Amino acid sequence: MGETLFTNVSVIDGTGAKPFDATVRVQGNRIMAVTPGGAVDGAGAEIVDGGGTTLMPGLTDAHAHLSFLDAATLGDINALSAERHILETAKNARKMLDHGFTSMFSGSSARDNLEVALRDAINAGDIPGPRLKAATRQMTVTGGFGDIGREDAYSLVLDGPEAFRKACRAAARAGVDTFKIVPSAMGSGSDPLAEDTAMSDDEVAAVCAVARQRNRMVAAHARSADAVKMCVRNGVQVIYHATLADEEAKDMLEARRDSVFVAPAMGLPYGRLTEGEKYGVSTDDFTRARAEKEIETVSATMADLRKRGIRVLPGGDYGFKWNPHGRNARDLHMFVELFGFTPLEAIQAATQAGGELMGEPGCLGVIAEGAFADLLLVDGDPTKDIAILQDPDRFLAIMKDGAFHKAPPENRAGQQVAAE
Numbered sequence: 001m002g003e004t005l006f007t008n009v010s011v012i013d014g015t016g017a018k019p020f021d022a023t024v025r026v027q028g029n030r031i032m033a034v035t036p037g038g039a040v041d042g043a044g045a046e047i048v049d050g051g052g053t054t055l056m057p058g059l060t061d062a063h064a065h066l067s068f069l070d071a072a073t074l075g076d077i078n079a080l081s082a083e084r085h086i087l088e089t090a091k092n093a094r095k096m097l098d099h100g101f102t103s104m105f106s107g108s109s110a111r112d113n114l115e116v117a118l119r120d121a122i123n124a125g126d127i128p129g130p131r132l133k134a135a136t137r138q139m140t141v142t143g144g145f146g147d148i149g150r151e152d153a154y155s156l157v158l159d160g161p162e163a164f165r166k167a168c169r170a171a172a173r174a175g176v177d178t179f180k181i182v183p184s185a186m187g188s189g190s191d192p193l194a195e196d197t198a199m200s201d202d203e204v205a206a207v208c209a210v211a212r213q214r215n216r217m218v219a220a221h222a223r224s225a226d227a228v229k230m231c232v233r234n235g236v237q238v239i240y241h242a243t244l245a246d247e248e249a250k251d252m253l254e255a256r257r258d259s260v261f262v263a264p265a266m267g268l269p270y271g272r273l274t275e276g277e278k279y280g281v282s283t284d285d286f287t288r289a290r291a292e293k294e295i296e297t298v299s300a301t302m303a304d305l306r307k308r309g310i311r312v313l314p315g316g317d318y319g320f321k322w323n324p325h326g327r328n329a330r331d332l333h334m335f336v337e338l339f340g341f342t343p344l345e346a347i348q349a350a351t352q353a354g355g356e357l358m359g360e361p362g363c364l365g366v367i368a369e370g371a372f373a374d375l376l377l378v379d380g381d382p383t384k385d386i387a388i389l390q391d392p393d394r395f396l397a398i399m400k401d402g403a404f405h406k407a408p409p410e411n412r413a414g415q416q417v418a419a420e
């Protein structure tokens, strides 16, 4: 079994602990030893001399849409033929690894079965890609967000608990890991951030009941306060956006903080305001007002949730023209700039908490004995400048499951410790 020894590295272990100098030994797909200081006991191992660079766990994106092909509109998401669509999605999977993301929790697939096929091909080693929790299409209701009036759309429009139950059972049979639902819908009126609650309690309950029976996760696009509360009450584990969560909703999240995850997924409004021009996207006054208000409101909410000890995770709806795949690590920058996380806390959210979201607590997203060897060798110190994680050239090496996706440069690798 292949062994790799990372020497002379500053380790960010993902738990929130301060960086420390250590030697990290990988055997097969697992981390076998983390030895503080410079001790080397790696007879026969391949040496990677970090030269004082950083070794940290691979990143997790908690709200990914690998099959959204940087579309300009919701109607464009399924514009390609199914055949072309899956090939383009495979390219995105590779791109995620190139950018240091070794785990993706899907916030919905654009087509039924697409992510299941992708996940299985990645796990079989047929194509490169991150660990993937495969989702359903997003399940909405008539007139709800995502209902664009087309049968072949990226959303599945269902009404009534029976319809949701049947769709979830079919999805479980097909092998998805997570059911994605859309309980809230854009509201009307003068407030640009107005949100209605579109799904009913018995529909959410039906989804959660199938999930419990079949050991699946449920993730929800929940912006209105009522939608957040309805989700928490029924046992939804992953709350996206939580835009208008009120005190009662926040209290409910806090009471369930050991089993619930929140991902604000603010890449779309933030990307529109900060990078829209760069990608040739124009923004009308209403949309701009909505984006500005969302950033202000959600930033305050997430700062509060963080103080309450609720797991808030990066993952920002990447996959649109003005918020394209590859920009995902910008979320960590937003956590620091807008939500008051320290860089180390933002990294912990994207690594240790990400591993918990992926269903591998203590085993994924951390550098610890026995953990999976998903590792990034980073040129620089992201605790001093979190933005460096947005630059793929900073990743000197990228390892997933013990194998290099990106091998270290020649001047850092290739030596072997002679066997005694």
Ligand SMILES: [Zn+2]
Pocket (backbone or CB within 6 Å): 063, 065, 107, 265, 317
């Ligand atoms: Zn999304």
